[in-house]
Amino acid sequence: MKIAVLSGKGGTGKTLLSVNLAAAAESSTYIDCDVEEPNGLLFFKPQVLETEDIAVKVPSAKGRICIGCRICVDFCKFNALAHVNGRLKVFENICHSCGGCLLLCPEHILTEKDKVIGKVLRGIADNVAVHTGVLNIGEPSGIPIIKRMLSNSELVHTDPIFIDCPPGSACTVMESIKEADYCILVAEPTLFGVHNLNMVYELVKLFGKPHGAVLNKCLETVNPSEIFCEDKNISILGKLPFDRELATLNSNALIAARVSAKYRALFSSLLRIVKREAAL
Amino acid sequence: MKIAIPVEDQCIPASVCASFGRAPYFLIYDTEDQESRFVGNQAASSQGGAGIKAAQAIVDSRIQALLTPRCGENAAEVIRAAGIKIYKTAGTSVTSNINDFNNGRLEELTEIHSGFHGRGGE
Structure with a gap:
């Protein structure tokens, strides 16, 4: 009980x-x-x-080429993503691990990694x-x-x-x-x-x-x-x-x-x- | 050179806003043709990550310098990644800060705070 x-x-x-x-x-x-x-x-x-x-899952764009469409940046309600100088920046401490950015990325360049x-x-x-x-x-x-x-x-x-x-x-x-x-x-x-x-x-x-x-x-x-x-x-x-x-x-x-x-x-x-x- | 300043009002004389990420407006000022343009800060009402969103907008507006009384670490990371320099404003008058900047009297902002993350500033 x-x-x-x-x-x-x-x-x-x-x-x-x-x-x-x-x-x-x-x-x-x-x-x-x-x-x-x-x-x-x-x-x-x-x-x-x-x-x-x-651990939770956070997105990672490491080593991948981002086309800069910014769909993920605009989608994230917590503003955990930014696109600067042709590269995607991920603010792991702000991410709430919803996984939405991965679903929306048209090029499938985002992967997930564990964060304790x-x-x-x-x-x-x-x-x-x-x-x-x-x-x-x-x-x-x-x-x-x-x-x-x-x-x-x-x-x-x-x-x-x-x-x-x-x-x-x-x-x-x-x-x-x-x-x-x-x-x-x-x-x-x-x-x-x-x-x-x-x-x-x-x-x-x-x-x-x-x-x-x-x-x-x-x-x-x-x-x-x-x-x-x-x-x-x-x-x-x-x-x-x-x-x-x-x-x-x-x-x-x-x-x-x-x-x-x-x-x-x-x-x-x-x-x-x-x-x-x-x-x- | 195009510069940005977080401001409280959208008309001159505007006063500098104490917050970067949650400033109601940004003044985009062109030091060559001395033109002012005010833009609303879409990030001001964000639940979280306002600094990052505001910084993204600043980066996208292709400015070369940001004049602000303070700046959080996440916003600074975005702004610096774009090669934009951050200067510390002196006093709240936008006009005198622009003059100081033009005359090379503003110093670069070195103290970057770790962010308030929903806890509010002092």
Whole structure:
């Protein structure tokens, strides 16, 4: 079962929740899809067993004679091509690997070559198989890395798989939840938090994904995100307190569910609720 | 000699635009017959790679020098590949920059920034 954890902005508690739920399970897989700044591995400190480079295709006109028709230059919406002094220049860092230029070149002079954009690290941290996607700085899109991690046929599907999504609701998040069986929306107790919650709520509705919310940083006062969930009939799976002990453990890159009995109990109970809800 | 300057307005007196790739217009100026022509920058609204697209247009207009306050590395690569020299403007007045250029008082632009790539400039 694949459970995606997402939120409309960063710092809401996606990694806190997915790391702790994965740690609370008897055996699980944690996949860090926040490839622009993956930090799940700071908590798990896994023993990395395998590193796989991830490459995309970029066009190359090397050694070929370009007739200068510029069909490819005009076609590229990202302006990754220029034609100067009778030669085609390719800006690999801007190319989004759509392959359109190759299809359109009337002389078929363009070829494709591999360009490494990042890597996937696979390792083990006790009961958790930890997969981490790392996008190289300056690359336009981490989607190929996310695709590779989630299509991995070696994933053990009998155990829960927690997908720690990138923040927001853009294409990398869509790619991360595409194959998910259930989505957990993490929300902060502010009006801004409601706005962000609504973004991911609309996204999971659009994708027709069963979902529930976890309210993080909860205080004794009125929680606008809780009111939002009640209004929209979003099931509230659990609440995490705005608590110094949890914050301290988390900022020291410790997994609360592993080092604190109180939090082990909280996340174990939350995991049971998530599994029950997701199985419906 | 034909030169190009990124400008904010399409009439004289125009002020120099702080951005090359996303300037609304370019002034194409002929130093011999002193004729000015304004062209819209099709690259200004690009989602990405505006510098490259603007540079392609500059190269295609067969100018010999570009006068700009700054220039990103991708745009500079295209412009330099065409053998066009890039000079650094001083102040925002187009007229005084043209005068300075004619009198050999503008220096070549040496600091090429690494591009903002959707993050906006300061």
